[in-house]
Amino acid sequence: MKCRRCRAPAVVDVRRHNAAFCRECFLRHVREQVRRAIDDHDMLQPGDRVLVAISGGKDSLAAWDVLRELGYDADGLYLGLGIGSYSDESSRYAHEYASRHGLTLHSVDLARDYGYDVPGAAVATRRAPCGACGLSKRHLFNEVALERGYDAVATGHNLDDEAAVLLGNVLRWETAYLGRQHPVLPAAEGFVRKIKPLVRLGERETAAYCVLSRIDYIVEECPMAAGNRHLGYKELLNELEDRSPGSKAAFLLGYFERAHSRFAGDAASERAHLRPCPECGAPTTGDICAFCSLRARATVGDEAAVELVARRTARGRSSGRSARRATAPAPPGAPTGAG
């Protein structure tokens, strides 16, 4: 097998493009795909500061690496979820990458800073762990980005993740979620811009990028992922892709090009009903925002944690920062992991 660009021996094949690449040309291919996603969707402007949601996995570390290679001012944010040894390991990979490259990695820990963790929240709320986890991530990535003056939050969601979410949303005709499913969600009052620069790359490509760039990442899946609906959709799409390479990209990229605009109004009308959460100031459609509600339920019965939450809430109000916080609703089954 020869490299499509330079005819040197190939090390990676990308069936979707019916092409194989040598190491250098593959790394260039990945950067070109990210550049194209950024340009096609106006994700970033020159001089923007980006906060990359870092999980320690291949996608988020690849996103951070490529954004830096493309010359963007990109820092990381690691969120400690309290998922036993999985969280310990993922934290280690995230911090090792940052220190090896001399980069800024902010860190928030759910237990230390908010008095609960993902397994505890799942038990307390009787919800699937991914629901509590995704909600916490969306709220805190947004909050930290607003507080620290970043222009955008970048996540490592790749083509496989997004195609699986699209399938789930289409199966239920979740029109408001379909309206929000896009590689860029613009900033609005209380919301920083959200971007998905890996949306043109499959997870096999992001894994190969990390291996060929010598980026160490946590290989194990989160133990809480087992049985979640999103994984089932991914498996179905992988079977389809095996029979007909390119199906996933045609499904997802065709949606962005030809169908997304038909649903954008459904998402906009939901945003029109937002008001500030009385606890933290985040825009919400409820009496209090979903994050404050989750935090209150997850810390019930733990007096120390409740006190911690109360102290943080008071501090947030007195500093005047909380009015800018936000919790975005999410598609069901969304790939809530940062990578």
Ligand code: SF4
């Ligand atoms: S699978 Fe992802 S979203 Fe679910 S609990 Fe684990 S890290 Fe969070």
Ligand SMILES: [Zn+2]
């Ligand atoms: Zn080559």
Ligand SMILES: [Zn+2]
């Ligand atoms: Zn709130």
